[in-house]
Amino acid sequence: MAKDIENPCVSLCQLNSxxxxxxxxxxxxxxKWRGMKRPEKMATVQRAAARMKAIAKKTAKRQGSE
Incomplete structure (x- = not known):
């Protein structure tokens, strides 16, 4: 059986909208995480990583202009 996808939660929940x-x-x-199948979880993790990268880029840009 294939290894389950690790939950990307870091236990620092901070919902912004x-x-x-x-x-x-x-x-x-x-x-929906617990009910997702492996391919859905993989796609979710990839989307989440892309969002985190965009957030980091925005933050770095903002800090550079201060």
């Missing part, structure tokens, strides 16, 4: 700024998942993705 519909997005957790700690793990990058949406409120809906967090809610």
């Amino acid at each position: 519909e997005l957790c700024v700690s793990c990058g998942r949406t409120r809906e993705e967090i809610r």
